[in-house]
Amino acid sequence: MWLSFWRSRDRFSLDQLRYLTDQLTKIQIVNEINKVTRLAPYQLKSFVNCVSSFLNFVVFCVGKDFVIEALRSIAELITYGDQHDPRFFEHFMEKQVMGELVRILKLSRISSVPLQLLQTVSIMIQNLRSEHAIYYMFSNEHMNYLITYSFDFRNEELLSYYISFLRAISGKLNKNTISLLVKTCDDEIVSFPLYVEAIRFAFHEENMVRTAVRTVTLNVYHDRNPGPDSTSTIIAAVDDIEDNLYYFSDIVSAGIPDIGTLITDSFLVVLIFPLLFPSLRIVGDNEMQSGVVTSLYLLCCILRILKIKDLANTIAAALFYPLEAFTQSSWGKFNGHISGDGFTSKTEVSENDNLNSYDPRCSTVNAPYVPSSSGFHSAHARSQNDCSSSNLSLREVLLAYVTKGNDIEVLGSLGLLATLLQTKELDESMLDGLGILPQRKQHKKLLLEALVGEASGEEQLFSPKNSLARDGMGSELEYYHEKIKEHYGVSSQATDVGTSPLVRRFQVIDALVSLFCRSNISAETLWDGGWLLRQLLPYSESEFNSNHLELLKVSYNSCASALMEEARGIWSDFLVTVLCEEWRKCKRENFQTVAMESSSPRKEWTCMLLPPHKLSSEVDVPDESSFVAGERMLELVKVFVLQHQLQIFALGKPLPEQPPIHLPGDLPVNHRAKTCGLDVSGPKPGIELSLGDAVPCRIAFERGKERHFWFLAISVGTSGWLVLAEELPLRQTHGVIRVAAPLAGCNPKIDDKHPKWLHVRIRPSALPFLDPAKFNDHGKSKTKALIDGRWTLAFRDEESCKSALLMIVEEMGLQSDEVHRRLKPLLNLEIATDSSSSSVCDPDDSSSFRTQPNSL
Numbered sequence: 001m002w003l004s005f006w007r008s009r010d011r012f013s014l015d016q017l018r019y020l021t022d023q024l025t026k027i028q029i030v031n032e033i034n035k036v037t038r039l040a041p042y043q044l045k046s047f048v049n050c051v052s053s054f055l056n057f058v059v060f061c062v063g064k065d066f067v068i069e070a071l072r073s074i075a076e077l078i079t080y081g082d083q084h085d086p087r088f089f090e091h092f093m094e095k096q097v098m099g100e101l102v103r104i105l106k107l108s109r110i111s112s113v114p115l116q117l118l119q120t121v122s123i124m125i126q127n128l129r130s131e132h133a134i135y136y137m138f139s140n141e142h143m144n145y146l147i148t149y150s151f152d153f154r155n156e157e158l159l160s161y162y163i164s165f166l167r168a169i170s171g172k173l174n175k176n177t178i179s180l181l182v183k184t185c186d187d188e189i190v191s192f193p194l195y196v197e198a199i200r201f202a203f204h205e206e207n208m209v210r211t212a213v214r215t216v217t218l219n220v221y222h223d224r225n226p227g228p229d230s231t232s233t234i235i236a237a238v239d240d241i242e243d244n245l246y247y248f249s250d251i252v253s254a255g256i257p258d259i260g261t262l263i264t265d266s267f268l269v270v271l272i273f274p275l276l277f278p279s280l281r282i283v284g285d286n287e288m289q290s291g292v293v294t295s296l297y298l299l300c301c302i303l304r305i306l307k308i309k310d311l312a313n314t315i316a317a318a319l320f321y322p323l324e325a326f327t328q329s330s331w332g333k334f335n336g337h338i339s340g341d342g343f344t345s346k347t348e349v350s351e352n353d354n355l356n357s358y359d360p361r362c363s364t365v366n367a368p369y370v371p372s373s374s375g376f377h378s379a380h381a382r383s384q385n386d387c388s389s390s391n392l393s394l395r396e397v398l399l400a401y402v403t404k405g406n407d408i409e410v411l412g413s414l415g416l417l418a419t420l421l422q423t424k425e426l427d428e429s430m431l432d433g434l435g436i437l438p439q440r441k442q443h444k445k446l447l448l449e450a451l452v453g454e455a456s457g458e459e460q461l462f463s464p465k466n467s468l469a470r471d472g473m474g475s476e477l478e479y480y481h482e483k484i485k486e487h488y489g490v491s492s493q494a495t496d497v498g499t500s501p502l503v504r505r506f507q508v509i510d511a512l513v514s515l516f517c518r519s520n521i522s523a524e525t526l527w528d529g530g531w532l533l534r535q536l537l538p539y540s541e542s543e544f545n546s547n548h549l550e551l552l553k554v555s556y557n558s559c560a561s562a563l564m565e566e567a568r569g570i571w572s573d574f575l576v577t578v579l580c581e582e583w584r585k586c587k588r589e590n591f592q593t594v595a596m597e598s599s600s601p602r603k604e605w606t607c608m609l610l611p612p613h614k615l616s617s618e619v620d621v622p623d624e625s626s627f628v629a630g631e632r633m634l635e636l637v638k639v640f641v642l643q644h645q646l647q648i649f650a651l652g653k654p655l656p657e658q659p660p661i662h663l664p665g666d667l668p669v670n671h672r673a674k675t676c677g678l679d680v681s682g683p684k685p686g687i688e689l690s691l692g693d694a695v696p697c698r699i700a701f702e703r704g705k706e707r708h709f710w711f712l713a714i715s716v717g718t719s720g721w722l723v724l725a726e727e728l729p730l731r732q733t734h735g736v737i738r739v740a741a742p743l744a745g746c747n748p749k750i751d752d753k754h755p756k757w758l759h760v761r762i763r764p765s766a767l768p769f770l771d772p773a774k775f776n777d778h779g780k781s782k783t784k785a786l787i788d789g790r791w792t793l794a795f796r797d798e799e800s801c802k803s804a805l806l807m808i809v810e811e812m813g814l815q816s817d818e819v820h821r822r823l824k825p826l827l828n829l830e831i832a833t834d835s836s837s838s839s840v841c842d843p844d845d846s847s848s849f850r851t852q853p854n855s856l
Helices: 002-007 014-026 064-084 087-094 097-107 112-127 131-138 142-148 156-170 193-199 207-221 230-252 257-276 292-305 309-318 378-385 394-404 407-422 428-434 439-452 475-486 501-516 523-536 546-566 572-590 626-650 798-827 829-834
Strands: 027-031 060-063 183-185 188-191 688-690 695-702 705-716 719-727 734-742 757-762 789-795
Touching: 014 027, 014 064, 014 087, 014 097, 027 064, 027 097, 064 087, 064 097, 064 112, 087 097, 087 131, 097 112, 097 142, 112 131, 112 142, 112 156, 131 142, 142 156, 142 193, 156 193, 156 207, 193 207, 230 257, 230 292, 257 292, 257 309, 292 309, 292 407, 309 428, 309 475, 394 407, 394 501, 407 428, 407 523, 428 475, 428 501, 501 523, 501 546, 501 626, 523 572, 523 626, 546 572, 546 626, 546 798, 546 829, 572 626, 572 798, 695 798, 705 734, 705 798, 719 798, 734 757, 757 798, 789 798
Parallel strands: 027 060
Antiparallel strands: 183 188, 688 734, 695 705, 695 789, 705 719, 719 734, 757 789
């Protein structure tokens, strides 16, 4: 009767919530019965001796199913109301439902009720978007009561829900909410129940429990300030900045000379000289620094959007000045006049930018790597031995960030260098002076000189050590240095005016080689460095010295060793396919010589401002998760591909379209896949196969629903599967495939307490972060992070269990051996560089098999 009355209401209505909360307040007893009973007045006479006015009193005795369903529905209604109608949560607060939930927990001693209550509260906490609602949930000590309640953790399922409950709370911590969860006495914090109860399980035998506890503690340590999504906020700000810059660009395009000059002077006087340049200073380990990447990004935007020759060349020329040139102590005020129009523009630099606090030349941490065998680095060596931070030029600061900065600083510096290289308004002598003039432009200039008969042009045309500005700084660079001094009032002198552009060019190459040898930089950023190197050296390896080649080779060998380990890793079946795909991408993005003048390593540099993409190992995913291993494998492959292509390029050999790997081999006649009758298409649900080596087992995919299967482990080339088949009634030696899962990474293990049980991990059948449907442009998952599954196979005896384990180990070995065989020519550098022209990489071979969806 009660259930039919309940269903008659609109499920997601305020009336339904009112009805449920009303019923909860009347509950006095929770028992095992599955219906609601009402004790009549005559039944109460034997229990109470009271006046007749109490004979109509009703005691509600309800079954656990009613309570569980009511709790589940309340979670749904509160979540729905939070997104659609604030009256839902207002009613929740008015009726003090959290207090009723605590009361029901005290009434019940049935494990399923506390379990559902924890799930209900967890769902509400995770899905409530309103800060006001979260504040209410965490107040009134109800949450601390649930945290410290004495649950029966002998029930493993209840423990799992409790840990998830703690994790849900920790996910909502910030500097405001955390104060609601601590216990105080006389305005002093005496305990923090969330943290105290969580660390009780820090060494629990279950790995998932330990991982969840780590998440809780990390959330406590890193509680954040409440605010809008940082990525969307940054993107909105960037759009606004770029809109303003395009507006100024449109004004300049009107062609009014004085307006263009006024905009140039204003940007330099108000923004670039006093704010952006001083923000690029390098600080010590114990100092705080902000604005470096923002400044680099804004400089990239200004150069890319404002097509003003004077502005671009002044910015480039200013990079030769020391940082102290742009502090108030050095230059005070700009002259700031615009000739002929009467406008004046003067500004002062903030006193907060003091560059004398740290000296990068006295520290090996921030100084760029300088190979000792090169004869072109005297000026660079000077910069490392000079113990005055303020004398370090901005150009040298950029190179210092490339060699010793963190990932985002490297990316910002490479972005500015790439933008300068691609700015058409820059004079080539500026690029040559900065050391980033592409070699093909040098050859083009020298060819023109040779054709018109200018001195030494023909001699230097094919010289690897040519330079446009052979006798010092070019006239354009001198002109803008003079303008910076006279027009803008910068009193300091450029620090390396007499340095040859050839020396600066080798400093850039030194920095890039040092970058490629770093292990703490992301593959994407290293690829950006590869793109810049290819711009500088499109034709030959002649500008690499012996130390460069040795460093690159050591770094390559280290990367190759790590790749060999991946051949036996969780994603070994994808290794060849991913390697072939990344090889093509790297060649296309970094080592193509077609239309390189207009190409760019990235479509935009906004990424340097966005929060860095965290690997799954840095967030709420276990370290041994296949998802973490997959990201690690992809990152390693990208680095290896870049290192390998750099080796080929450094040797002056042509880069092949495909990596030099062996083609798939033929299967032996006695191979298990052949004896089972499995073809190259792989196992698919519904396909018939022979059960010759199969082992009978039992498995339950749903609670209480055990099924009988025949188990097989099968490998075909670099692919492999765990197969569960059902025996055919009329052909008992054959079966039909019902389920197939990846063999690689299954991590088989016989249960310690039940030797007839075999545990295997079931990872996803494809790399999810390579699917654009699952991940956005900024590397964030559009869905919840995938977690690995697990099969527990029960065999009829211990020997059968061991047989299944040996079958898995054997097939995994064959699979890994095939991966090793195919990669062997690639990992042997001498063979790879000699036979690269005949390499073949077929992405549609057996390594590209995907596990088909099962039919269960």
